[in-house]
Amino acid sequence: MSDAVRYHVEPPGARDRWGVLFRPILVIPHAVLVGGPFLGLGGTFRAGALGLLAFTSAFFDWVSILFTGHPVAGLQSFKRLYLNWRARVMAYACFLRDEYPPFGDGDYPAALELPEEPETRDFKSVALRPLLLLPHLIVLFCLLAVTFLVCIGSWASIVFKGEMGENLWRFTRDVMAYALRVEAYGLLIHDQFPSFSLSVDAPAGEFVRQS
16 A cells, blocks of 8 residues: 655756755745754654644644544645645755745645545544554654764765765655655544655656766
């Protein structure tokens, strides 16, 4: 069974070394709003101001689904907007792409594929969602700790050599894909338990590395 959420990132071409050099500063405006893998608010997810609103919305949806079987009308679209915006920012923040992401919605060579809202909700899955998330949060915390070191190495490699190793790029992309799958599940976008795999979102195209 494939995961309900998929993350697509186009491999980069020639790298913008100056843009990468100042990336930790340039990403701050986005990080304040939607967070990033290492910057922002909200514990493990580092979700930013809009992310905190999205998780607050998820709490209201959680209560509503338990009592009515349906989420609160209108909240799902806000959570989806937040996740799609965040997916683009994470690609930029982790050196998967060099183009500056748009604020809000917009075209970008990184995109999140989210499922349609379920017609009926899985009551047990929703009721136990906080407990079901725990193993994923533990794994995600460990993966992000490693990814932080990988991103430091990638930053230095691009700035001084003009390239990011294929394996580093793929690992970073796969961890970001996993983090987004877990977050979508936590936000009650869907009820399918996410996979622990780091390889389900691999694109068909080949990685392109240029110095």
